[in-house]
Amino acid sequence: MPAVTSVALLPVLLTGCMVGPDYRTPAPPATDRYTTAPLPEQTASAPGASGVPQRFADGEDIPAAWWSLYHCEPLDTLIRKALANSPNIASARAALRQSRENLSAQFGGTLLPRVDAQLNATREKFNGITFGQPQFAEDLNLYNASVSVSYALDLWGGARRGVEAAQSQVDYQRYQLQGAWLALTANIVTAAVREASLRAQIAATEEIATEEASQLKVLKQQFELGGIGKTDVLTQQTLLAQTRATLPPLQQQLDETRHQLAVLSGSPPNDPTLPEFRLEMFSLPQTLPVSVPSALVRQRPDILAADATLHQASAQVGVATANLYPQITLSASYGTQSLTPAELFRAESTVWAIGAGVLQPLFHGGQLLAQKRAAVAAYEQADAQYRQTVLLAFQNVADSLRALDHDANGLRAQTDAWQSASDALEMARGQFKLGGISYLSLLVTQRQYQQTVVDLAQAQAARYADTAALFQALGGGWWNDPLPETAAAQ
Template identity: 40%
Template structure:
C-alpha cells in the first residue's frame, strides 16, 4: 500500500475513533455550592407553634411519598387517586412511550442494514428497429429480488444523532417525573387550602351572626334613645362589611374544590368532601438536601442536564456531516421475459456496489449549521445554570417561609388563646349579670377574628411544608445502568432489553 494511502487511512480511522470529540462533551458546567441556601444561615429548627417544632435535617435524603407524613389516610387516598387517574399524566406518559419508540426506530434504521424484498411483473410495448422491419415488439418482464443497503457510520454522525435523541427522551422521562411530583403537591395544597377555607367560612358565618345581632340590638337601643344615630350606622356598616367578605370566601372555597376534583380525575360536581384542618398534622422533620445533591435529586435540573447532552450531541452531528460518507448496496434475485425463464437458473440476477461521497461546496450551509449548533449548546448551558439558580432560590424561599410561618402561627395562636380567655371571662361575668350582652358579643368577635388569623397561618405552614418537600426532589438513583444504556443506544442496540436499561423501556440515559 502506498505511503500516502496508509497515511490517509490512519487519519480516517483516528477521526472515526474520535468522533465524540467533534463537539462538547455535554458535561454540566460547574456550579457554585453555597454554604447555605438563603441570605441567612439555616436554623436547626423552627420556633414551637401549636406545640410542634419542625426540625431541619441537613444532609438528609428527599422523601419520595412525603405526603404520607401528614398522617391522613384521606389525603393519601386523594393523592393515589390523582396519580392513577390524571389525564394530564396519562397524556405525558403516552408521549414518552411514543418518543421511546421513535428512538428505537431511529437506532435500528441508522446503524443496521436495511433489507427489502420486491417483485415486478410488467407488459411492455417497444418501437420497432427500422432495420428489422416495421413491426413493434411486445414482451413481458418478471423480476423478484432482495435489496440491501448499509451506510458506514465512519465519523459517528448516526451514533451522535441517536445519542441526541436518547437524551431528549430522557428530558421527557424527567419531565414526567416532575409532572407526577407537581400533581401530588397540587393535590396536597388544594386539600389543605380547601380545609382552611371551610374553617374560615364557619368562623366568618359566626362573625356575621354576631355582627347582625349587634346591629339589631343597636337599632332597638336607638329607638329607645340610648345611642346616637352614628352608633346605629356604625353597627350596620360593620355587619354589612363582615357579610360582604363571606361570598368571596365561599367562591374561593368552591373554586378550590373544583380544582381538586379535576386534579384527581373527577368532574367538579364529584369534588371530595373537605378534610378537617385538625386532621392534618404538620411533619415534624423536613429534609434539607445539600446543594451538591440537589443537582441530582431535582427532576427539572436532571431534565436540563439531559437537554445539555442532547445539544452537545447535535454539535457532533453537524460536524460529522462535513466528513465523507461510505455506503454499500447489494441485490440478488430472479428475472426474465417469462415465468419459466425467471424461475430458472438462467434468470439469476445480482449486483453489488459502493459509493463514497465527500461534501465539497454547500454554499457555507454545513459550517453555518455547525455554528448554529454551537450557539444552541451555549444557550442550553446558560439555561442549565438558570435552572440550578432557580432551584436554589426555590429551596431558600421555602426554608425562610417555614421559619416565618412558625413565628406568625405561634403569635396568632397566643393571640387566639388570649382572646378566648377574655371571651370566657366575659361570658362568665355576663351570666352573673355583671356585664351586658354587647360586651360578650364584642369579646367573641375578637376571639373569632383571632381564630381566622390562626387558621390562615396554620394553612400557610402546612402548604409551605409541602412546597419544601417538593423543592427537595427525589432521592438520587444509581445512574450506572443508565449510562450503559446510553452506550448501547449509541452503537445500535434495538432489542430494548430492560435489564440493560434500554431507554426504549424507560430508563433515563446519561
C-alpha cells in the first residue's frame, strides 16, 4: 500500500500546486452607455459634402481599415506606406519578438530539465600525506567525460508563475504594437485633415486679400478724384496688410503638417512624393459604429496593455510567495573517469551519481517577506492604473461622441453665419457704391465675412478630424485585421 501511495503522489510532487492569486480581468464599469444623455439617432445636417448627417450605430463592428470610409485613395496609399515603413511600427515589432524569445527562455530555463555534457582533462599532483601514505606522491593526468541532468521541482508553482508573467509581457508588447498601429493611422488621418483645413483657410485668406487689394485700387481712384479722404485709403491698406499678415502663420502650420505626414509615413520631411490633401478629397463617413462599453475594454490597446500589466503583477505575487517555501532539486550524472585517454571509455571507468537537495529559506533578513509585500503593492498599483485607464477610455469615447454631435450643430450654425455674412457683404458693397453707407460700415461687414470664411473651413475640418478621433477612441478595428506579428498570438 505505501508503494501505491508513493506512485499516486508522484504527479503531485512533480507538478505541485500554484501559490498566489489566479488572475481574472476586472469587470468593466456597470454602464451601458458613455454619455449622460442618450445620443441622437443622427447628427444635424448642413449644406455641402461636409454637412451630411452622421448616424450612430450602436454595437456595430469597426472595419480594420476604418480610414477607407473617407474614400480618399491618396490617404489609403499613404497609410499603407506608413504601416510598411514606420520606425515606430518596426520598433514595436522588434519588442514583441524580444518578449517572445524571453518567454521561450523562461519556459525552457525553469520548467524543463537541464542536461549538460562535460569533458575534462587535468594534470594534478597527488599528495599521499592526505591518506597517511607520504611515499605515494606523484603527478598524474585525469580524464573525465560525463552527462549530467538536473531538475528543480516546481512544487509551489513559482516557475509556472514566472512563465505566466513572461507570457503577460508578450501580451503587453502585442498590445503595444496594436496601439502603435492605431496611433499611426489615426495621426495620419488627423494630419491629412489638418492639411486640408489649412489649405482651405489659406485659399480663403488669399481670396479675401485679392478682393481687398481690388477694393484698395478702387479707393485710390476715388481718392484721386476727390471722392473720399486719405484716411479711407490708409484704412484699407491696413486691412489688406493685416489679412496678408495672417498668411505666414498658416503657411508655417501647413509646412509643419506636411513634414509630420512625411515622417509618419517613414520618409524624410522633404519627401517629393507626398500627396496634397484638400477637403473636397474626403467623404464624411455617414455611419459611425459605436462599441458598447463592455466590448470597449476588449478592444482598446491601452486597456488591454494595462490588463496585461496587471496580469504580470499578479503572477509576480505568486513568484514571490513561492520563494518562501522549500525548493527541491533532483540531479543525476553518468560518465567515465580514467588516468589515460585510452581507458576513458572502458566499462570499468564508469562513474555515476544521483541525488536530491532541499533548500528551505530560514533567515534572509526579512528580504523574502518584503519582496512579497512589494509584489502585492505592485499588483495594487497596476490594478488602480488599469481602472484609471478604463475610465479615461470611457471619457475619451464620450468626448468624441459629444464632439461629433456638437460639430454638426456648429457647422450648421457656421454655414448660416457664413451665408448671412456673404449676403450682408454683397449688399454693403452695393450700398457703398451708391453712397448709402460709410466706408467704416463696409469695413466692419468685410471683417465679419472674413472671419466666417475661416471659421467655416475650421468647422468643416472638425467633423472629419473628430470622426477619426472616435474611431481611435473605440480601438480602430485592429482585431479584424491583425498585423502578421500579432496573428499567431491571437
